[in-house]
Amino acid sequence: MKNPIATLAPNTTRPLPGFGARLRRLRRACGFKQAYVAQLAGVDQATVSRWERGDIKPDNLHAHAILRALSPKQSNDATLRRLVESSSLTVHLIRDVDHILLAASPGRIAEWNVPSRKLIGKSVWGAASPAIYAAEANLELLGWWKHTQPAPVEIELEQYDSGFLPIIPGKMLWERVWLSDGSPARLCTLLERKPST
Numbered sequence: 001m002k003n004p005i006a007t008l009a010p011n012t013t014r015p016l017p018g019f020g021a022r023l024r025r026l027r028r029a030c031g032f033k034q035a036y037v038a039q040l041a042g043v044d045q046a047t048v049s050r051w052e053r054g055d056i057k058p059d060n061l062h063a064h065a066i067l068r069a070l071s072p073k074q075s076n077d078a079t080l081r082r083l084v085e086s087s088s089l090t091v092h093l094i095r096d097v098d099h100i101l102l103a104a105s106p107g108r109i110a111e112w113n114v115p116s117r118k119l120i121g122k123s124v125w126g127a128a129s130p131a132i133y134a135a136e137a138n139l140e141l142l143g144w145w146k147h148t149q150p151a152p153v154e155i156e157l158e159q160y161d162s163g164f165l166p167i168i169p170g171k172m173l174w175e176r177v178w179l180s181d182g183s184p185a186r187l188c189t190l191l192e193r194k195p196s197t
Contacts, residue, residue, distance in 0.1 A: 014125055017137035019063045020054040021145030022097045026070050027052075029182050041066050064123075067098045077102070077179050085116075090190035092124075095183065096176065099125035102185060112165045119165075129160030129167045135174075150176055159196050169194040 016022065027037055034048040041048070050056045057063060081103040084093045090107035094100060101119050109116050128136065135155040144150045153174045160167040171192040177185050
């Protein structure tokens with residue numbers, strides 16, 4: 001069997017914290033066995049088990065490619081997308097495991113100053129500030145990947161420009177939502193905007 005992981009080019013090589021827990025959540029949500037993931041990734045089942053326990057981790061390129069290969073390619077969530085895209089709040093919706101942008105409100109698109117057609121279907125993880133990266137790393141400790149419906153998480157944002165998308169200072173709320181294909185997504189809502197420095 002040809003290894004489909006080798007042909008995937010992820011949008012970013014920046015590490016996603018908690019790879020093993022993300023992989024386990026996605027694998028279980030999709031109903032896949034570890035043996036299937038192993039076959040897809042070209043490794044043995046014991047390696048997948050060690051990834052999920054956090055004993056070892058593939059390099060960042062392969063970690064991103066594995067998560068993308070396992071993620072459903074297209075969910076039929078037109079209603080959810082429409083709610084986000086017509087919201088008066090500054091909000092966006094991402095796939096939880098790999099930060100692929102699914103929808104964004106007009107306020108978020110205006111803040112980013114990039115047309116939505118250039119962002120939808122692409123990972124926004126490359127724009128993560130140090131504060132977002134730290135909050136993401138803390139999700140595993142909060143049980144985000146263990147629980148079907150984890151408690152919402154508030155994070156403080158500092159001004160940051162990765163050269164990809166600007167981060168505006170303020171307070172953001174992360175909430176888990178489920179897509180119609182059974183995969184987890186994250187609603188990211190700006191709760192409070194703070195003055196830029």
